[in-house]
Amino acid sequence: MNRMLLQTSLWAFAISLTLAPLFIAVFRRLHFGQQIREEGPRRHLKKAGTPTMGGIVFMLASLPVVFIFAPRTTELFLIVFLSAGNGFVGFIDDYMKVVRRRSLGLKARSKLLGQAALVVVFFIVWRSLGYDTALSIPFTGRDLDLGIYYLPFLIFFVIGFTNAVNLTDGIDGLAAGSAILAFLSYVIIAAMYGAADLAHFNAAMIGATFAFLIYNLHPAKVFMGDVGSLALGGALAAMAVLTKTELFLVIIGGVFVLETLSVIIQVIIFQLTGKRVFRMSPLHHHFELGGRGEWQVVTVFWAVGFIFAVIGLMQLGAL
Numbered sequence: 001m002n003r004m005l006l007q008t009s010l011w012a013f014a015i016s017l018t019l020a021p022l023f024i025a026v027f028r029r030l031h032f033g034q035q036i037r038e039e040g041p042r043r044h045l046k047k048a049g050t051p052t053m054g055g056i057v058f059m060l061a062s063l064p065v066v067f068i069f070a071p072r073t074t075e076l077f078l079i080v081f082l083s084a085g086n087g088f089v090g091f092i093d094d095y096m097k098v099v100r101r102r103s104l105g106l107k108a109r110s111k112l113l114g115q116a117a118l119v120v121v122f123f124i125v126w127r128s129l130g131y132d133t134a135l136s137i138p139f140t141g142r143d144l145d146l147g148i149y150y151l152p153f154l155i156f157f158v159i160g161f162t163n164a165v166n167l168t169d170g171i172d173g174l175a176a177g178s179a180i181l182a183f184l185s186y187v188i189i190a191a192m193y194g195a196a197d198l199a200h201f202n203a204a205m206i207g208a209t210f211a212f213l214i215y216n217l218h219p220a221k222v223f224m225g226d227v228g229s230l231a232l233g234g235a236l237a238a239m240a241v242l243t244k245t246e247l248f249l250v251i252i253g254g255v256f257v258l259e260t261l262s263v264i265i266q267v268i269i270f271q272l273t274g275k276r277v278f279r280m281s282p283l284h285h286h287f288e289l290g291g292r293g294e295w296q297v298v299t300v301f302w303a304v305g306f307i308f309a310v311i312g313l314m315q316l317g318a319l
């Protein structure tokens with residue numbers, strides 16, 4: 001199985017590595033450039049015009065490879081559905097930004113409704129396969145059965161995590177590298193549970209995203225856009241639900257959670273006191289404005305992400 005997973009990953013890597021420069025050239029010709037928010041760090045303004053929507057590259061590279069090498073199960077189609085579906089929502093958002101030449105795309109309500117609809121469809125099929133509604137609680141060894149409240153939880157969980165990955169995609173390579181660490185964790189988890197279909201999916205995502213990361217490292221030649229970040233987030237959230245490790249993803253994907261918490265804390269404290277806890281949120285901008293270079297921030301966050309992944313795997317008994 002390990003050799004097959006490596007083959008899956010290498011094929012996805014090779015295809016993504018080939019497609020990336022082609023798509024970058026096409027995006028430049030079509031002027032599909034990133035619009036930079038004026039309220040962000042000033043040095044980010046020079047990134048305006050960098051090709052975006054690069055997530056299309058690793059999705060196109062990974063999905064065909066998955067269907068060639070992975071056992072075709074309902075679970076496989078479910079994870080592809082939630083990942084590609086969120087990616088499509090992100091594509092619409094990105095496309096509207098590019099066409100309108102603005103940093104804002106879809107209205108938040110439209111984006112959330114689209115994502116919620118995807119989760120409901122996912123849930124209906126998932127429940128028909130006989131999955132239960134219990135949550136394993138990390139560090140306790142106990143389960144909590146949510147019953148009818150699982151669907152509201154699932155909507156919150158999936159939308160929350162996909163948008164957490166989206167928030168993390170603010171500096172070159174941060175979201176892609178952090179996602180690779182999470183997918184590596186889930187390769188181990190899927191293999192531990194004997195889920196070859198899910199293991200192959202994660203292996204393909206690792207290979208395709210790693211090749212994309214080569215072009216996304218600082219200074220980035222392409223950004224993944226919402227099409228990429230929402231697809232990655234949807235894939236990881238689906239993986240957690242299909243392996244019944246929902247709350248363990250909060251640990252394994254701890255970097256994404258910290259980024260989101262920094263935004264929530266900043267908003268709440270500012271509304272209550274008029275003061276800011278961080279120089280700017282999400283958290284990576286706080287360190288940037290403190291004088292840290294992008295590469296320095298990214299490598300530290302990757303290291304933290306690795307530690308979180310190890311803790312999560314240890315709690316699951318995968319290490």
